[in-house]
Amino acid sequence: MRGPPFTGPVPSTRPILHDSYACRRGKGVHAGVNRLRQFIRQATRNGTRSAWYLQLDIHNYFMSIDKDVLFSLLAPKIDDDDALWLTRVLVYHDCTQDYVIKGDPAMLDKIPTHKTLFKTAPNKGLPIGNLNSQFFANVYLNGLDQFVKHTVWVWCCGGKIHSWHNTLSLMSISCA
Numbered sequence: 001m002r003g004p005p006f007t008g009p010v011p012s013t014r015p016i017l018h019d020s021y022a023c024r025r026g027k028g029v030h031a032g033v034n035r036l037r038q039f040i041r042q043a044t045r046n047g048t049r050s051a052w053y054l055q056l057d058i059h060n061y062f063m064s065i066d067k068d069v070l071f072s073l074l075a076p077k078i079d080d081d082d083a084l085w086l087t088r089v090l091v092y093h094d095c096t097q098d099y100v101i102k103g104d105p106a107m108l109d110k111i112p113t114h115k116t117l118f119k120t121a122p123n124k125g126l127p128i129g130n131l132n133s134q135f136f137a138n139v140y141l142n143g144l145d146q147f148v149k150h151t152v153w154v155w156c157c158g159g160k161i162h163s164w165h166n167t168l169s170l171m172s173i174s175c176a
Contacts, residue, residue: 016138017145023134058141060114062133067091067123070140090132092123 016024021032043051058064071091078084096117101108113119117127126133 016142017149020138020142020145022138023131024138062128062137063114063117063120063125065124065126065137065140067126070126070136073139073142074136091136095127095130 019032019035021027021029021035040051041047071088074087074091075084078087108116108118111118117125126136
């Protein structure tokens with residue numbers, strides 16, 4: 001597959017990968033770590049040979065999600081008009097317009113500009129930690145996940161975990 005450098009989500013008709021662990025029933029950090037341990041044991045033949053891994057971070061991932069692209073990925077999969085309306089409300093909600101400050105408002109000025117929704121472009125960014133955002137992040141990167149797993153991938157993939165500190169890890173164990 002040739003084309004311009006990756007700059008956004010790759011459309012996919014496949015469901016979210018089994019090894020995507022963020023905000024999914026029966027998944028999560030502990031399940032992801034257990035799966036990674038299983039991959040490590042397999043790749044190293046229980047520690048008898050070397051293996052390598054790759055960890056990647058999508059810089060400011062949640063702040064850079066394009067809401068128009070996200071909605072275009074979700075909408076075709078939703079047949080019910082009420083569910084589509086609710087999805088639109090959830091995707092396009094601007095939490096910087098209706099928030100409650102608890103504590104000193106001057107503390108907001110201390111947040112780095114690349115880490116706050118108050119400084120993002122219109123229709124960009126999702127609130128970190130919001131359950132909807134976690135699910136939407138899985139959908140948004142599903143095309144990339146599918147591309148990596150089915151086109152570029154090596155032996156196995158330990159999935160991704162969207163953590164509260166705004167990192168995304170794609171872990172792979174490759175046989176020596």
